Structure formats: C-alpha cells, structure tokens
Amino acid sequence: MSALEFINVSKNFGGVQALEGFGLALAQGELVTLLGPSGCGKTTALRIAAGFETSDSGSIVVNSTDIAARPAHQRHMGMVFQSYSLFPHLNVRDNVSFGLRVRGIHSDERRKRAEEMLDLVRLSDLGHRMPHQISGGQQQRVALARALATEPHVLLLDEPLSALDAKIRVEVRDEIRRLNRDLGVTTLFVTHDQDEAMSISDRICVMNNGVIEQVGSPRDVYNNPSSSFVAHFVGSINTLHKGNTRILIRPENLVLTTHDENAQWRGVITDITFVGAFTKISLRLENDDTPISVLAISAQIDNSITIGLNIGINEAAQ
C-alpha cells in the first residue's frame, strides 16, 4: 500500500496542459523528488496533492482513500513553501503549534509538542522570537517543524531551499533528509535543481511538459537516462558521433590523451576550469566544431595541458 498515489491526474490551465496522465506512487517513508524545468508541471502536481488546485481528472489516493474531492484543510498534509510563509504576527512557538490550535488541542499540550518539534529542528532557544527576528534558514526550519507538528500523512515541500544562501541550503537540505529518515514521514519534494534532487532523494521523478520522463533512483536516472531530455537535464552530457551514430557521453566518461594517434576524436582545448578534486576541460571538436567538456581528476592533469592544445579524446574503458 502506498502512502500517496497520483492516478492518471490531468490538469489544464486555460489551454496549457500542465499535467497529462500523471501517475506516481510513494511508499511509506519514501522521499521522492519531482524534478524538472519551470513550467513542467511539478508544482501543479504538488498543489493538487495539497488540495490548492483541483485536477480535471484522476484521483489522489492516501492510505487507500481517494481524497481528490476533499478541501485542503481536511487532507492532513504538511506543506512548506519557498517563501517560508511563517505567520508574521505569531512567535515561533505559536507558529509551530498553530495546527494543533485549530484542532482544539489544549494549550499545555500544544506548548509541550511545540518544544519537542523545535528540539527536533534544533531551535529550542528561539520559541519566543518573532519570525522577522530570525534568519531565513531558521525560518525554514521553523516552517518544517510547523508542518510536522501535526504528524501529517505526507510532507509536501515546494522548492523549500531556493530562497536560501548556498551554505544554509546544504544545512537545511540535510535537515530535511534527516527528519524524513528519523520520523519516517513520506515526503514529496519539488525542485528544479538537479544537485539538490540527487543528494536528497530515494527516487527522482523527472518531468517535462506535464508528463513524466523517468522515475528511478538518482543513480539510475543519472546512469541510465531514458531520454535525451533526462540525460541533458540531469548532469551535463556531451553529444558525439561514432561513425554515423550519435552517442551521449558524460564528461567524466571521457579521457584525454596526448600520445594516442588513433584517438576516437580530436579537439582543441578552449578553457580549463579547476574545481578542486576535479578539473573541467572545455574543447571544440576538430571536424565539426561541437563544444564538449571533459571532467578529469585534477591529480592527473599536468602542466602540458594548456589552452589551445590539440588533443585526442577517448571513451573511458567501462
């Protein structure tokens, strides 16, 4: 039995098909990411699950019950937005316990539960602060605590990291992953950032133009992309020709060679970017001017590799 299942969901916004026959099942405790460019329908799917949009057709099933007709406030989903959206007139503790308050739970118990949740996101000292007095990363962790306080069936996250600084982003990302594992809460995560999706997900659902391109583990999606779109959107990829066939090769699966006269391709180095353990080398192929890139281990690059060098390129041995 899946914790959340989309069955053949379609949605049309004034002539634009936002979702088409969307079907996806999340197992209990699983973290699934909807990944795709803006306008691919990922947010629409999330909002339909939350009850903020109604689908034109199809069903949303939670614990064997179709909830497609239920209003948002009866769905018991935890939602976190990109813009934090804490209630600005309530302090952190009252924000966290808001879901319990509308359920009519006694104030002593609310307080206790709020403290527990704040402990969980390691913000127990900030309960009395107002939202505008804490940082963006802290606000987003409070939003997580608020969404989890009512023990929702599913946690829905709509680009929760996009408004944060790079360093804080990684912190909150790891926090989300930890909460998902520790609490076993089924989580649907929406993002356009493939690195984010790769590092956090049990499974990734790559979407484009309202349809699912591929669903699979991060490793699966990266190594065995089912379409050219997935290959290009998840990680970077080179398009090369081997005889008359066009092949797609990841930059790290190419090696440079200075002495192999029979290298599969030859090109001129146009740029060298050092990124720590790896070095990215950009080239232009000799015969058809196609730009490609090769990712090499920095330790293997010596001073003889310079811009303007004509060099051989081979497919790495698998």
Place this chain on the structure above:
Amino acid sequence: MKRVGKAWPYIFIALAIIFFIAPLLSMARFAFQRIPVISLGKNNLFKKWTADGLLVTLRDPEFKHSLSVSLKVAFFTVIVLLLMMIPTTLLVHLSTPRWRGLVETVTILPYVVPPIALVVGVSGTYRSIAPWFLASNYSLVPFYAILAMPFTFRSLDVGIKALDLRTLVDAARSLGSSSLRVMWNVLLPNLRTSIVNATFLTITVVLGEFTIASLLLKRTLPMYMAQEQGREPQGALGLGLLILVLTTLLFTLVGMMRRKNSASNVPQQINSGMVP
C-alpha cells in the same frame, strides 16, 4: 450556495457604483437640463439639454477673476512648497539623518490641526499684528503650503528612498561633479516623478480648498461656486462638474505616471488634506 459566494463581489460593486454615480448624474442633469424635477417624466427625459447655464457662468468676469486668483495662489503655493521641501528632504537623507524622525513627525502635524482650527488661530493672531498680511490674497499661500506639506514630504521621501541616494551622489562625485551640480543634474531629474506628483496634488488641494478661503473672505474658485449657487445654480453645478472631470483627469494622469515608474504601491493620494 457556491453561486451566491461567487456573485456577491459583483453585486456589491454594482451597488457601490450606483452610489457613486447617481449623485454625479443628478448633478449633470440639474446643470444641463432646463426642466424642473417636478415635471420630469419618461417623455421629456432627453429634452431641453443645454450648456447655457455653464456658459453664462464661464463668461462671468467674476468667475474669471476667481479662477485667476486660485491659479496664482496655486502657482505660488507649489513654488514655496518645493523650494522649502526639496532641500529639507534631501538634507535629512544626506547630511542630517538623525533629524529625519523629527522632520517626518512635524510634517504630520497639519493633520492634527483641522483647517477650520488653523484659520481661527490665524485670525486670532495675524489679524491684530499684521492685518495687511491677511488682506492680501497671497496670505493663503503659506497656509495652503502647510495643508499640502504631509503628502509633499511623503512623495519626495519615497522617491529619494527608492533612489539609493548615497550611491548616486558618490558615483557623480567620483566622476568629478561638484555638490551643487550633483543636486541639479543628478538628483532633480531622478526625483521628477515625485515632484510632478506632489505638484499635481497640491494644485488639486488649492483649487478645492474652501474652509480657509471662506473664513478669510478670499474670492477663490470654490468661494465663487458657493456664491454662484444662489444666483445661477445651473452654472454653479455645471462648474462643479467641470472641475470634477478635470480633477479626475489629473488624478488618472498622476496614477498612470506613478504606475509607470513607481517606487511604492501605496496610493499617495490618501489624505491629500483636501478633504472637505
């Protein structure tokens, strides 16, 4: 049930529009139709419409005089206000930021003193000390400048805040401009929207102000209208309508300009001080 929920905004807006339009339509009918209300019926609803009343009023030399008084007072009020408020606002942003709070509070003071109280105070003080001052039509200028001060300051304040003044001045400096030239070539053009905005609002305030003019017995446009109501009611109402239409156009113009390069969504015509 759901249908009622969807319809109520439309119903409410329709009622509101009737409430706002009906007096204006009644006014237009009275001004431009030569039939007494008593004998008005379905058969003569569209008969005897004429602008004669308004034309008589517009040709009245007294009207022309009152218009010229109002326009002159408006002109000098704008000049006095801008000469006083532009340097003051720039100064509190650039040079004496600690005084900004006090200046802002002082610009709100005119709201605390209603025009009727102000004019009573004025006649209690200036009448005995400087009667020659109150005898002149231009004695209205400083008091109208006081009435227009709150929104003039706000308009300039918002405009300057949106500019990132410091960077602008520093950039001009690094290119070798002197302080006065910075003021003239960089700041004023960038504040054009704020200045035009404040100017238009000031003009509407001066052209509509009745309380102070009436108690100081000045023959301004609103005073003329109030008197004309007794002599030539059709002309007076037609004139009122004409001024309304012109004000609406002015406001629409200001609104369009503000939307084009707006620093804030807060409608600045709130409390222009012209109210009533």
Place this chain on the structure above:
Amino acid sequence: MRTPLQRFRIPTRFRPVGLLPFFSFVALFLLWPAVSLFRLALQPTKNSEISAIHEAITGQYLESFIYTIKLSLLTALLGVLFGSLLAASVLRIQRPKWFRHFMTSFTGVAANLGGIPLAFAFIAALGTQGLITKLIDSFGINLADTGFRISNFAGITIVYLYFQIPLMFLIMVPAFDGLRATWAESAASLGAAPWQYWRHIGLPLLTPALLGGFLLLFSNAFSAYATAYALSSGGARLVPVQIRFFLQGNTITGKDNLGYALAAWMIIIMFITMTGYLIIRRRAEKWQQ
C-alpha cells in the same frame, strides 16, 4: 558618520541649520496660530465666570461635540465596513485587469472629493428637489415624510460616506495585497478551515489597517467643514460650522473666545486620534517588512 555631502565641509553640529527654513515656516504658519488658540481660549468670555475652554464643553457646545463625534464615529464605522468590503470585492475580480486600476483612480478622486461640488451633487440627488428623491417618490415613498433631510444627521452621514468609503478602499487594497496567498495555504494545510484562517491569521493581520483606517476616517469626518457648511448653509450643529458662527458673529455675541476654545478642543481630539494612528502604524511596521 561619513556623509556624501562631506565636501561641503560644514561642521557636524551646524548641519541642522539647513533645516531652519522648514522649522521656522511650520512654527510661523502652523504652530503659532495653533498654540495661540489655547492661550486665547483660556480667557473667560463676556458675562461668564469660567474660561472659554471650560465653557466650550458645557451645554449646547457639549451637545455639538457629541453630535459631531457621533457623526464621525458612525461614518468612520460604516466607511470601514463598506470600504473594506468594496476592496475585497474588487480584488476578487481578476479580469479585466484595467478594472482594478480604474477603481483605484476613481476612489482616489472620490476620497478627495469634498467640499462644495460634493454638496452640490447630493443636493441635486437627494435634496427636496433631487432626482433620486423624485425617483423614490415615484415608488410611493416620500423621503421628506420619513424625516430624511440632506442636512440632518442621516443626510450628512450618507454624504460623508461618499468620501469615507473610497478612503477606506485605498487603505485596504494594499492591506489585502499584503496578505500572502501562502499564509492562507499554510493555514489550510495545517488543518484550518477558512473561518479559522480568518479568525486566527487574516483578521489579526488586517487589524492595524482596519484600526488605523478607522482613526483616519474618524479624523477625516471630524475635521470636515466645507461639505457640511454647503449642505445646510451654516445651520448645522457640527462643531466646525459653529466655530464659523463665532468667528463672524463676534461683534454681536462678544463670545469670540468660544470660537477659539471650540477649535482648541478640536485640536485636542485630533491629537489623540492621530497619536493612536501613529502608534498603530509603528507597531504594524515591525512585522510588515
């Protein structure tokens, strides 16, 4: 602190000198007349033992104040109610896009539409010879028989609403806009029914705008003069119109100090109202950034 005008090389403690023209202007044309009112009001009037400022809150003058405050409270309350409803209604309507701009421009005009033209318009509509009066009459209801006059309490209330509703509309549109959609959605996903959202989130967040708007509308009605004057040709019981009577009739009554005292009391009431308004605004600014 370094400031860009450093090039002027004016010592810091002399810099505020530049603000002198502004402060002198306000002192000369606003503060001096306003403060003098209180000085003049403290003197007793002719044939009276008590000071004018005391006499101004007794008998018929007290009644005038009560009448004016009642009118201001009522028009402020109705203005808050209808202005907010109108703002909510207009914001509900997404299409056509120009409609909202049109309403904002129109209310901008109407909110500032006071004085003589407004009084004219309502006399033409609801006066004894008014078009609407005639229209209602054709349905068999005689407006005059119901006790309605354009110059009595009910009449002035309706006329004042013509500028009070638009003013509230202009205050509430940004306030409603400030309510983020994600707050409503967060509340819903946390289990709040729509009424619970309004009870716990929406209304508390709108309270500063509603309260501030109420005070602004109150002061707006309280200080209005021209409309009331033109509606009833000086016969109304409103304080501002009474003040005029003393100012012009001072040679007859010898009670011109009473005019100053009434004006002084108006300033006191306005001061309290505007202080309340500023406190509310300061508080709201804290979490509205």
